[in-house]
Amino acid sequence: xxxxxxxxxxxxxxxxxxxxxxxxxxxxxxxxxxxxxxxxxxxxxxxxxxxxxxxxxxxxxxxxxxxxxxxxxxxxxxxxxxxxxxxxxxxxxxxxxxxxxxxxxxxxxxxxxxxxxxxxxxxxxxxxxxxxxxxxxxxxxxxxxxxxxxxxxxxxxxxxxxxxxxxxxxxxxxxxxxxxxxxxxxxxxxxxxxxxxxxxxxxxxxxxxxxxxxxxxxxxxxxxxxxxxxxxxxxxxxxxxxxxxxxxxxxxxxxxxxxxxxxxxxxxxxxxxxxxxxxxxxxxxxxxxxxxxxxxxxxxxxxxxxxxxxxxxxxxxxxxxxxxxxxxxxxxxxxxxxxxxxxxxxxxxxxxxxxxxxxxxxxxxxxxxxxxxxxxxxxxxxxxxxxxxxxxxxxxxxxxxxxxxxxxxxxxxxxxxxxxxxxxxxxxxxxxxxxxxxxxxxxxxxxxxxxxxxxxxxxxxxxxxxxxxxxxxxxxxxxxxxx
Numbered sequence: 001x002x003x004x005x006x007x008x009x010x011x012x013x014x015x016x017x018x019x020x021x022x023x024x025x026x027x028x029x030x031x032x033x034x035x036x037x038x039x040x041x042x043x044x045x046x047x048x049x050x051x052x053x054x055x056x057x058x059x060x061x062x063x064x065x066x067x068x069x070x071x072x073x074x075x076x077x078x079x080x081x082x083x084x085x086x087x088x089x090x091x092x093x094x095x096x097x098x099x100x101x102x103x104x105x106x107x108x109x110x111x112x113x114x115x116x117x118x119x120x121x122x123x124x125x126x127x128x129x130x131x132x133x134x135x136x137x138x139x140x141x142x143x144x145x146x147x148x149x150x151x152x153x154x155x156x157x158x159x160x161x162x163x164x165x166x167x168x169x170x171x172x173x174x175x176x177x178x179x180x181x182x183x184x185x186x187x188x189x190x191x192x193x194x195x196x197x198x199x200x201x202x203x204x205x206x207x208x209x210x211x212x213x214x215x216x217x218x219x220x221x222x223x224x225x226x227x228x229x230x231x232x233x234x235x236x237x238x239x240x241x242x243x244x245x246x247x248x249x250x251x252x253x254x255x256x257x258x259x260x261x262x263x264x265x266x267x268x269x270x271x272x273x274x275x276x277x278x279x280x281x282x283x284x285x286x287x288x289x290x291x292x293x294x295x296x297x298x299x300x301x302x303x304x305x306x307x308x309x310x311x312x313x314x315x316x317x318x319x320x321x322x323x324x325x326x327x328x329x330x331x332x333x334x335x336x337x338x339x340x341x342x343x344x345x346x347x348x349x350x351x352x353x354x355x356x357x358x359x360x361x362x363x364x365x366x367x368x369x370x371x372x373x374x375x376x377x378x379x380x381x382x383x384x385x386x387x388x389x390x391x392x393x394x395x396x397x398x399x400x401x402x403x404x405x406x407x408x409x410x411x412x413x414x415x416x417x418x419x420x421x422x423x424x425x426x427x428x429x430x431x432x433x434x435x436x437x438x439x440x441x442x443x444x445x446x447x448x449x450x451x452x453x454x455x456x457x458x459x460x461x462x463x464x465x466x467x468x469x470x471x472x473x474x475x476x477x478x479x480x481x482x483x
Contacts, residue, residue, distance in 0.1 A: 024059055024108065025406060025461035026421045030348050030360035030381045032389030033410035034417060035115065036463050038124055040344060041274035042183035043173050043260035045122040046115050047410060047473045052465030056110035056126070057417070061459035063373075064103040070096045083146065090147045097142045100157065104134040113465065117472055124171035124185070129192075132340065135160035136198070144204070152205045159198025159217075163337070165281065166190045171258075179264040184257060189281045191252030193223040194337070212297040219327045220335070221287035224249040228287045236289050236327045254281025256339050268355070272346040277339040284334050289327030340368040348381070356383040360393075373397060377404070386471075387411035395422065402457065410467060417463035424457075 028034040029041070036057040037044035070093070071083050083093045113126040140153040166189070173183030202215040219236075221228070225248070229237045256279025262272035343365045350358040362377040379393030389408045394401065406419030 024057070025417070025419050025463075026362065026364060026375075026377065026395075027379065027391055027393060027404040027406035027419045028408070028417065028461070029344070029346055029362050029377075030358065030379055031391045031406045031408050031417075031419075032381065032383040033387075033408050033415065034389075034406075035410070035415050035465055035467065036113075036417065038115075038122075038171055038173065038183065038185070039258075040276075041260035041262065041272055041346070042171050042185045042258045043181040043262045043272065043274070044183070045117075045173055045175070045181070045473065046467075047471050048412070048467040049117060049469040050113065050115040050415065050465045050467050052110065052113040052463070054109075054111065055462060055464040056113040057461070057463040057465075058107075058109050059459060059461040060105070060107040061421075061457070062105050063422075063457040064101075065098055066101055066103070067096075088146075090143075093146050094139070094143055097139050099139050101137045101139065101142075102134060103137075105131075106133065107131040110463075117469065120175045122171075122173045122183075122472075124169070126169050126171075128167045128169075130163075130165050130167055132163045133161065150206050152203055155199055155202040155204065155215075157199065158202065159196070161196045161198075163194050163281075164192040165252075165254075166192060169258075173260075181260075181262045183260050187256040187258070187277075187279065189252075189254040189256060189279070189339075190250050191222060191254070191281055191283055193221075193225075193251050194283045195219075195221045210297065215291060217291045217327075219287060219289040220283070222251040222283040224251060224284075226287060236287065250284075252281050252283035252334075254337075254339075255279050268350045268352055270348045270350075272344075272348075274344045276342040276344070278341060280336045280338045282334055282336050287327075288335075291327055338368050340366055342366050357381070360391075379404070391419075397457075406461075412471075413467060415463070415465050415467045417461070419461050421459050421461070422457040 024036065024039045025031075025034075026040070028037060031037070033047050034044075035046040035048075035050045035052075038046070039057065073081055073083065073085070073088055075081060081087065107130070109129040111127040111129065113124065115122065115124045117123075136157055136159055138155060138157045140155055141158060144153045144155075167187050168190075169185045169187040171183065171185040173181055175181050197217070197219045199215060199217040202213070202217070205212040229240055231237050256277045258274065258276045259278070260272070260274035262270055264270050343363075345363040346360060348358050348360040358381045360377075360379045360381055362379070363374070364377070365374040366372065375395050375397035377393050377395045379391050381389070381391045383389045387410050389410065391404075391406045393404045395404060402422040402424055404419070404421045404423065406417070409416045
């Protein structure tokens with residue numbers, strides 16, 4: 001069993017030279033007084049003029065189509081063992097693995113937001129740092145770790161992507177006839193750093209003592225701080241790639257636009273739609289490497305002197321495999337990368353008997369990256385006071401079902417918003433031993449936790465800003481100015 005982990009680790013290390021979804025509060029789409037709703041639909045407007053620094057709408061998200069129960073298994077006493085344990089059969093474990101498995105982490109950190117009214121027009125200017133990261137793992141990666149070491153394994157598609165950029169956005173929206181809002185946001189994008197690495201094709205065939213590998217992949221990286229030397233044969237000396245903290249500058253430039261509209265069809269019904277991040281960024285590639293189609297085979301001699309000798313020979317062969325999978329500098333110093341596009345369609349119905357209570361339905365789709373995502377959300381929204389709003393709902397998407405909540409305090413002078421879009425419905429209890437902390441916590445020998453069972457999607461959002469000027473919107477009809 002240990003031999004296959006050594007091989008898999010060597011393959012991954014050979015692909016990772018240096019050892020290597022902006023997120024807004026979806027639950028706030030129908031939330032009364034939400035000053036950051038314009039990021040989900042640029043036609044939406046804030047109640048008052050606004051100013052925020054640093055904490056002006058910061059969100060993080062972690063997501064995966066794999067759950068905790070895929071890798072962790074409790075015994076009769078609730079204590080954990082992993083999928084590598086012999087008590088977990090290969091069929092049981094692999095039955096929970098998808099053909100394409102993804103892990104992602106997105107974040108948006110707001111640096112500055114300014115919003116102000118001019119007549120029926122609302123203008124915004126904001127600066128954000130955005131981080132979009134994802135990794136993809138084919139099913140055979142896990143089959144290789146758990147199943148018998150024989151047959152053919154297809155690692156094609158194994159890789160990861162990371163984009164870090166600064167966004168400066170100008171927004172405009174206007175109300176027409178107390179019934180129709182339109183708006184747009186124009187964004188300038190400045191790349192901080194980018195890296196993408198993947199195996200376009202890789203097959204590992206194992207038969208007896210003969211192992212054969214065929215592989216082809218690519219590596220892209222953009223950052224003025226990267227130093228990527230090459231060897232005499234033109235291949236990247238990725239073991240000596242370094243990062244200079246003292247070198248600064250943009251890694252690319254781009255732009256995008258958001259478009260949105262909302263329509264008060266009836267006094268109780270508002271329909272809305274938006275499309276976000278229509279654009280691209282051109283990265284200045286300091287590293288643009290590819291691996292030519294390679295084929296490598298290894299047929300070790302028979303070893304009868306013990307497992308340590310066999311593992312020593314395996315280790316030597318893996319070092320040779322690392323040398324075989326090399327990236328050569330390719331032509332071209334830059335490339336365009338499309339932004340992941342988001343589409344939102346919403347409908348909100350205010351109760352005719354109590355217009356401070358409404359129900360909302362929201363569709364959100366995200367397209368253009370390694371794992372397209374769609375979700376459908378149904379929410380209940382309540383504005384009990386002119387300066388307090390809350391929303392709770394349920395969501396169904398490719399990553400499973402979840403609950404959500406959002407809360408907003410918006411009196412004159414300040415606005416505090418926080419919420420979570422994805423609270424897992426299906427969780428499993430686990431017990432973790434904490435023997436290593438007995439000296440610190442002598443009375444603590446175990447910790448009880450609950451983790452998402454099948455899929456994971458967790459996020460948190462916080463927004464704090466100053467609100468000034470008179471209130472421009474009716475709290476019960478958030479997007480319709482008062483007469």
